[in-house]
Amino acid sequence: MLEFERVSYQYPSEDFDIIDQLSFSVEPGSFHCIIGVSGCGKSTIFRMTNGLLQPKSGTIRVGGVPTTEQKHYCGYMPQKDMLFPWRTIGENLALPLEIQGETTKQERWELIDAALADVGLEGCRDKMPQELSGGMRQRAAFARTMLTGSHLLLLDEPFSALDFLTRISMQEWLLDQWQRHKKTILFITHDVEEAIFLSSSVLVVESTPIRALREIPVPMDYPRTRQDLARPEIVGLREQLVDMLRKQVTA
Numbered sequence: 737m738l739e740f741e742r743v744s745y746q747y748p749s750e751d752f753d754i755i756d757q758l759s760f761s762v763e764p765g766s767f768h769c770i771i772g773v774s775g776c777g778k779s780t781i782f783r784m785t786n787g788l789l790q791p792k793s794g795t796i797r798v799g800g801v802p803t804t805e806q807k808h809y810c811g812y813m814p815q816k817d818m819l820f821p822w823r824t825i826g827e828n829l830a831l832p833l834e835i836q837g838e839t840t841k842q843e844r845w846e847l848i849d850a851a852l853a854d855v856g857l858e859g860c861r862d863k864m865p866q867e868l869s870g871g872m873r874q875r876a877a878f879a880r881t882m883l884t885g886s887h888l889l890l891l892d893e894p895f896s897a898l899d900f901l902t903r904i905s906m907q908e909w910l911l912d913q914w915q916r917h918k919k920t921i922l923f924i925t926h927d928v929e930e931a932i933f934l935s936s937s938v939l940v941v942e943s944t945p946i947r948a949l950r951e952i953p954v955p956m957d958y959p960r961t962r963q964d965l966a967r968p969e970i971v972g973l974r975e976q977l978v979d980m981l982r983k984q985v986t987a
């Protein structure tokens with residue numbers, strides 16, 4: 737579904753490649769969380785995948801085709817500033833459809849109403865983002881990401897600003913959405929337990945510059961419940977991941 741082949745990236749103001757010949761691939765329909773210390777380059781991987789940044793070298797493919805040769809191949813939910821405050825919720829959701837330009841206004845409103853119902857936000861179409869709670873805004877931003885119609889979704893710390901209870905119910909909600917819509921999801925988080933609960937395998941950044949992602953399988957079937965997190969092998973996995981993050985080196 738997604739494949740990085742010896743991809744490198746250097747920010748113009750830096751004198752080294754923050755991403756250095758990185759190769760990895762992700763199967764269709766999988767759910768992977770990416771974890772790694774702050775500033776290690778996780779969001780940079782997403783910004784190259786969605787075309788906001790151009791790799792210095794290497795190739796990124798989605799569905800076997802280089803991303804430079806296609807459009808609308810992924811949905812992206814950035815780390816912050818998810819909704820435009822001057823647009824209503826409905827107008828925010830209309831954005832990806834307006835950009836694609838393949839729908840009439842009437843068709844757009846039908847798609848938006850269906851997407852809002854899907855995330856439990858019926859009746860919020862004409863509200864402004866600031867009138868919604870944090871969890872509702874996240875669901876609206878997710879609905880907008882879904883409306884891109886892409887099979888690959890890149891979610892950058894979507895739940896980090898939420899309180900604990902809202903966050904765990906959003907995690908359950910997201911797993912349900914993923915299973916119903918059969919998308920491929922890459923999800924950046926700093927929360928090791930969140931990474932375990934969501935992922936089929938966790939992709940760990942062990943060093944900066946990023947030369948590899950270490951894939952750690954999560955030995956739990958879906959659907960999952962939070963009780964599964966108390967299983968001894970899962971508690972052990974959590975400690976293993978925390979240790980890996982603590983040992984992260986800067987070369």
Ligand SMILES: Nc1ncnc2c1ncn2[C@@H]1O[C@H](COP(=O)(O)OP(=O)(O)OP(=O)(O)O)[C@@H](O)[C@H]1O
Binds near residue numbers: 749
């Ligand atoms: N536009 C930029 N110009 C120069 N350096 C940048 C730029 N954007 C990010 N960086 C640097 O690149 C590194 C990686 O940034 P990135 O946003 O990918 O980190 P991250 O792993 O997502 O961190 P966090 O977990 O804090 O979100 C950081 O050290 C950051 O300072």
Ligand SMILES: [Mg+2]
Binds near residue numbers: 778779780815892
């Ligand atoms: Mg980031």
